[in-house]
Amino acid sequence: MLSKKIESALNKQVELEGNSSQYYLAMASWAETQGMDGVAQFLYGHADEERMHMIKLIKFINERGGHGIVPATTAPPKTFKSVQAAFELVLSHEIKVSTEINKLVETCLKERDYTTHNFLQWYVSEQIEEEALARKVLDKLKLIGGEKGGLYLFDRDLQALAAADAADATAEK
Ligand code: OFO
Numbered sequence: 001m002l003s004k005k006i007e008s009a010l011n012k013q014v015e016l017e018g019n020s021s022q023y024y025l026a027m028a029s030w031a032e033t034q035g036m037d038g039v040a041q042f043l044y045g046h047a048d049e050e051r052m053h054m055i056k057l058i059k060f061i062n063e064r065g066g067h068g069i070v071p072a073t074t075a076p077p078k079t080f081k082s083v084q085a086a087f088e089l090v091l092s093h094e095i096k097v098s099t100e101i102n103k104l105v106e107t108c109l110k111e112r113d114y115t116t117h118n119f120l121q122w123y124v125s126e127q128i129e130e131e132a133l134a135r136k137v138l139d140k141l142k143l144i145g146g147e148k149g150g151l152y153l154f155d156r157d158l159q160a161l162a163a164a165d166a167a168d169a170t171a172e173k
Pocket of ligand 1: 094
């Protein structure tokens, strides 16, 4: 059984994951309007993953006798200064998510809720991967420095990455 404190902390995380999903969805839609189809596919996939993170939390809360609350969504920005600026936002957002996950882990230890602590380890590892991926993408963008030919190739790279991620996700089902 979840304590009220842990239940509400987990529901705050549900909200953050839901907002992450909307945020990346807005970036994906914007990138598509800029002709960056690979970037768009990558970010659509990322938005789906964040939604899956939200649902995983909701189900866990319910399984442990709590109530996973579906959050209201906050409107994300409609446009972004550049692809690089968008990925800078992705990285800073993921860092924020990691910080919140770490705080949650700490709260679980203080409350001696080892089951939730164990469940959250999946999110801890996921955040390491997501931060590393965002850094890798940003490093490539910095190398390109806004040069058109480079951006074209970058877009194709991200298309391939999005297709590989989608294949992995299907294999995991
Ligand atoms: Fe990348 O935010 Fe979910 O965990």
